[in-house]
Amino acid sequence: MIDLYTWTTPNGRKVSILLEELGVPYEVHPIHIGEGDQHGPDFLAISPNNKIPAIVDRDNGLTLMESGAIMIYLADKYGRFLPSETMARARAMEWLMWQMGGLGPILGQVHHFVHFNRGKSAYAEDRYGTEARRLYAVLDRRLEGRDYIVDDYSIVDMACWPWISRHEWQAIDLTAYPNVRAWYRRIAEREAVQRGYHVPKKVNDIPPG
Numbered sequence: 001m002i003d004l005y006t007w008t009t010p011n012g013r014k015v016s017i018l019l020e021e022l023g024v025p026y027e028v029h030p031i032h033i034g035e036g037d038q039h040g041p042d043f044l045a046i047s048p049n050n051k052i053p054a055i056v057d058r059d060n061g062l063t064l065m066e067s068g069a070i071m072i073y074l075a076d077k078y079g080r081f082l083p084s085e086t087m088a089r090a091r092a093m094e095w096l097m098w099q100m101g102g103l104g105p106i107l108g109q110v111h112h113f114v115h116f117n118r119g120k121s122a123y124a125e126d127r128y129g130t131e132a133r134r135l136y137a138v139l140d141r142r143l144e145g146r147d148y149i150v151d152d153y154s155i156v157d158m159a160c161w162p163w164i165s166r167h168e169w170q171a172i173d174l175t176a177y178p179n180v181r182a183w184y185r186r187i188a189e190r191e192a193v194q195r196g197y198h199v200p201k202k203v204n205d206i207p208p209g
């Protein structure tokens with residue numbers, strides 16, 4: 001049994017989507033980050049960086065923060081959605097780190113400056129908006145002739161997809177990135193993704209691509 005500490009954000013949804021895909025039992029603990037739940041001492045003991053998502057694996061007592069680390073752990077534990085062969089695994093790690101170090105952090109800034117605080121900083125809107133469009137173009141090139149980011153559907157797709165699902169907040173028109181759009185829609189059709197998206201609660205329908 002996995003305890004999942006999460007909220008209705010892209011980083012949180014990565015892990016709930018993976019848990020739904022794995023079909024393993026898990027218990028959800030909502031951490032309302034808008035109300036400061038992430039700063040409580042109980043949560044700090046599990047997530048030393050005060051951010052969701054985090055898990056506790058009741059099988060062995062492991063506590064884990066950082067969505068990428070959690071996804072690798074769960075994929076390894078259950079032997080699914082991450083290749084084990086060295087070269088294929090290296091390629092999957094390459095794109096997972098691209099999401100963790102580039103796509104997620106940049107799109108997070110776009111949400112702040114373009115969606116929530118438009119007009120406050122033209123510099124930040126331009127800087128992060130330009131970088132976001134560059135990253136979408138990188139992903140579009142990677143998906144040329146492919147159904148998924150690495151060979152088979154994997155934690156790499158599950159890590160990137162929730163960020164792309166916020167394309168409206170990012171003022172991104174997916175029709176400008178046809179390979180991303182087709183991939184986005186392909187993944188949105190998966191029942192596990194539809195369930196995982198609405199954890200810990202439903203706030204909106206999955207945006208159409």
Ligand SMILES: N[C@@H](CCC(=O)N[C@@H](CS)C(=O)NCC(=O)O)C(=O)O
Pocket residue numbers: 009010011012033038050051052053065066067068
């Ligand atoms: N690198 C971390 C980022 C986690 C993160 O930024 N979580 C956000 C929600 S998506 C959060 O908990 N924010 C609350 C805060 O910053 O106080 C991961 O991938 O898990």
